[in-house]
Amino acid sequence: MKTKLFLLSIVSFIQFAYADITLPRIFGDNMVLQRESEVYLYGWASPNETFNITTGWDGKTIEVKTGINAKWRVQVTTPKAGGPYEIEFNGNKNTIKLKNVLIGEVWLASGQSNMEWSANSGIVDAATEIQNARYPNIRLFTVDKRTATTPQEYVSGDWEICSPETMADFSAVAYFFARRVQEEMNIPVGLIDASWGASSAEVWTPEYVFDEHPQLKESHKLIKTNQWAPIERSTLYNAMIAPLTNFKISGALWYQGESNTANAQSYKDLFTKMIMSWRKEWGADFPFYYVQIAPYNYGRAHEGAIVRDQQRRALTLPNTGMVVTSDICTVDDIHPQNKQDVGLRLANIALKEHFNVLKTEVYGPLFKNFETNDRELLVHLDHANGLHFKAKSDSFFEIAGADGVYHTAKPKIRNNTVVLTAKQVSVPVSVRFAWGNTDIPGLFNAAELPTSTFSSN
Template sequence: MKRVLILLLLACATSSFAQVKFARLFSDHVVLQRQKPIPVWGWAKPGEKVKVTLAGQAMEAKADPAGKWRVNFKPLEAGGPHSLQASAKSGNAAVNDVLIGEVWLCSGQSNMEWPVSAAKNYEDERKNADFPQIRHFRVDHVVTLQPEQDLAAGEWKVANSENVGGFTAVGFFFAREIYQKLNVPIGILHSSWGGSQIEGWISKEAMLSNDELRSYAQNLPKTWEEADAIMDKKLKKHLFKSATYDPTWEDEKKYISPDVDFTSWQKTADGVGQWDWKGLMGFRGKGYMAKEVGIASDWVAKQTTLSLAENDGLVEVYVNGKPVYEGAVKGSRKIQLPANTWKEGKNILTIKTSSMASAAWFGPGFTGSANEMFVEDGSRKISLAKDWYLMPAFAEKHEYAHLMNNVGTTIYNAMIVPLLPFAIRGSLWYQGESNAGRAYQYRQSFPLMINDWRKLWNDEFSFYWVQLSSYGIDHDSNKGSNWAELREAQNMTLSLPKTGMAVTTDVGDPNNIHPTNKQDVAHRLATNALKNDYGQNIPYASPLYDQMQVDGSKAVISFKNAENGLMIKDRHGYLKGFEVAGDDKVFHYAKAEIQGNKVVVSSPKVSKPAAVRYAWADAPEDANLYSVDGFPASPFRTDSWPGITVNARFE
C-alpha cells in the first residue's frame, strides 16, 4: 500500500510538471514588443500539441522531446490589454493584462541596479509614479555553470507609488520619458548585478571566438567545487603573489603576533562591511582583522572600553599578541579591558572573526556602524573606524559564495539565456566600474558582448550605454587613469552600428561611486532612442573627438556632434580640463579656447604639440566643455601611447 501511494504521488508530480505553461517572462502585466515578430514559448508534455492565442491570432506548436514549445506571432501595433492563452490536453494557461509597446532590456552593474528609492528626489518621484502602462520585470541574482532554460522567479509590476521604489532608476526614468513622448506602453526588462564584471555576461561560445578570452573559456570549471578551488588560488595569488602557497595553522598563528608583517594582508579603508567589497570576494570562513592603534602614555594605567560593531559569530580579540576577549553575542560589543592592556605608542589590535551566525551570506568581518568601532577611557575616545588589514584563515575550513564574479559566463547562463528570444527594441547598459583595471581589454570584451547578444537574439537591436561617470581622484595625465581608459574603450565601441552613449562625467560624485542623479543619465539615453529609434529630430549626442591639427605651437581640436557649436558651462567662463604634451610625452595643463565648433589648445611649456587630452582622470571635476545643445563633451585623448592597463588581463 505504501509503495502504491509513493507511485501515485510521483505520478501526480510528473503530471503537474508536464502541464502546459508559459515561460516565467510571460506573466500578468507583461509588455510585448510592437512592430516585431513576437516569440512566445513554454513547456508541456513531450510531443504534445499546444494552441496559443493572442490579439486575434492563433498559433500551434508541438512540444519537443524536452517538453519545450514555441510560437511566433506576427507583429502587432501598440495597444491592449490583451489575453495570452495556451491550451493542450494537459491543461490550460493564461496571461492577463498583456500590453503591446516598447521593451528595453536594462543591464549592467550597480548603477543600473540602483533603485528609484535611492535616487535623487525620491519622495517627489514616488508621488508622481502613476504610469499604469509602464511595467518592470526584475530578474533575480543567480549564477549557474550551465545555461538555464527558465527563470525560477519574477513578475511584471505596474509603475505606481507602491512599486516604483524597487524599479531600476535609470530604466524607469528612461521609460517615463519615452512614454511621455510616444504615449505607448513601455516594458523594462531589468537584469543587472552590482559589482559584476562584463565577462560574466558573455557566453562561452563568444569567448571561444575571441583570442583574448579563448583560453579562459576552454578551462571553465565544470563543478562549483572546481570553481571554489580556482577562487582559492586567485585569492592566494592576489595576497601572497603565489597561487600555490598554502598557509598552515602554524603560519596563521603568527597573525596575532605583535610583530606581524602586513605585507600580504588586504588593506581596507574601513573596518565595517562585507569583505566581498574590500578585495576578498566570496570568501566564507574565519578571518583576521588587524590595525595599529596609537595610545598615549596616560591611558596605559587606565581601564578602557573596546567597542566593536556587530558580528554574532565567535570573535576573538588580541592586543599585542595577548588574548583579551572571546565570545559570541548579538549586537555591538563593549569589552572592558583592564589597566596595562595597552602600551604607550604603537599597539597591534587583532580580531579573529567567524562568519556571522544569523547571516552566513555576510561572511567574516563586522556589520553595523563604523561609529561603533572605538576605544575609550571614559572621557576620551579613539576611533577605530579606518585603516584595517584583512586576512582570510585559509588553513581552516572555508568555502566561496557563488557570486557574480567567481566564474565568467555564469551570469549570462542564468540571467540572459532564460530571456532569449524575448522581443525587445534595444538594450541599455551601465557597467564598467568593475572592469576599469582591465580597460584596454574592454575594447574587445564590450563589443564582443554586444555582438554576442545580438547574435543570440538574431536581431541587431539598438544598444545604448552610460559612459563611466566621475569617481575618485582628479589626477593629471602624467599619472594616468584606468577610468579614463575605460571611457576610451566605450568611445571606441561606438564604431558598432546602432549604438549610442550617454556622457555623465558632469553628473557624477567623486566621493560616491553611486551618484544619485539618475534622471539626467536616463534623459541622455532617452535622446539616443528618441532620435535613432523613434525618428524625432532632436539633438541627442555629446561632442566626440574627431581630429587634431597642429598650427605652430597650437593644437586645433575638431569634434563630431558639435554642428551647432560649443560652449563653456560654469561660472568662471574659461575652458578647463585640457592638457597638452610634446614629443617628450610630459603633459602640462593648457589654455583652451572655443572657436566655433573647434577648440584651440596651447601651453607656453610646449612649443610643438604632439598630444592633447581632455578630462583624462578618474574624476575630471573641472571639465566644462559642452555642445550648445547642452551635452557634455566626452573625455578623450589624441594620442595612442600605452596606458596603465595595457597589460591587464581577465583570469
C-alpha cells in the same frame, strides 16, 4: 499482479501524455510584448503533445505540437501598440490564461549597481518621484539574481504594473527612460532589469567569446574578487541573459564599467564583443545605448578616465549610443543620485536614433580628430555646435610632443574648434582631455551636453 502492473502502466502513460503546459516566468499577467513584430511564445509540455494557443488581439488560434524533448515554440505576429489583451493556452490537462497583456516597447536594462540603483536606494527627490510613479502602461520585470555555469532557459521574476510601490525598488535609470519614452510616444513600455551591483562585463559575456578571443581571458585575470558579485566569466550571462534571448526586445540599456577599471585598457575590446554576442544570440542588431561611467576617485591614476575613453571608442560599433554624465556626478560617490537625467538622456538618444521622433541634439561633443599648425593643436569634435566653456576653471586639456610628456594646454574656441597651445610643447603630436579620474570639465555644446573624456593616442 499482472493486472495491477498493467493498470499502473496505463496511469503512468496518461500522466506522461498529459502533463501541464508550462511557461517561462517571463510570460505572465501584465507583461508587454514587442509591437509589430514576429515574437516567440515558448515553453514546455509533454513530448509530442498537441495543444492550442489563442491570441486576443486578433482572435487567431494556433495549433502547437511539442517535440520529443518536451519543448515547444511558436511565432506570432503582434499588432500596433495597445491592449490590454489575453493569451490563452489550452492543453489536454491544463489551461493558462495570461491577462492584461500590453503590446508596446520592450527594453532590457543591465549592468552593475548604477543600473540596479532604485529610488529606495537614494536618488534626487526620491519621495516625490515615488509618489508620482503612477504609470499603469509601464510594466516592470526584475530578473532575480542567479548564477550558472552553463546557459539556462528559465529566469525567476514577475511582471508588475508601475506604481509607487513597484517603482520604488526598480531600476531608477530604466524607469526614467521608460517614462520619457511613454510621454513622447504614448505607447506601453515593458522593462526587464537584469543587473547586479559590482559585476564586471566578463560575467555578462558568453563563454565562447573568451574561447574565440584568448586575450580577453588574460585580461579577465586582473579582475579581483569582491564581496558583492561573482567574477567568474559568463556566470550572469548564463543565468540572467541567456534565458531571455528568445524573448523579443526592442533594444538594450547598459550602465557598467566601474568594475572594469582593473583591466581598463581592454574594455572596448571586451564590451564591443559582448554587445555583438548578445545581438547574435537574439538574432537582431538591436540598438544598444549605454552610460559612460562618471568621474570618481578610483584607486590608480587615470584608470577611470581610461574606461571612459574606451567606452567612447566603443561607439565605432554600429547602432550604439553613449550618455556622458560628468556634469551630473559627485566625485566622492560612485553612485550619483541624479538618475533622472541619466534616464532622460538615454531616452532622448532612443527617441532620435531608434524612433526618429526627436530632432534636437542628443549627444555631447565627441573627439573626431586633430591637426597641428606650428605650435597650435586644433581639436575637431563631432556634435560641437555652440561649443563653449561654462566656467573659467581648468579646461583639462593636455598636449604632448614627441617625448610623450603631457602639459596643461591653454584653450581657445574658434569656429567650434578647440585651439590648444602650451609653452613647453613646440611641436604637438597628441592631445588628451579630462584624463584625471575626477576631472569634471566645463566644455559643452549648445544643447548643454558635456564633452566626453578622450585621448588621441
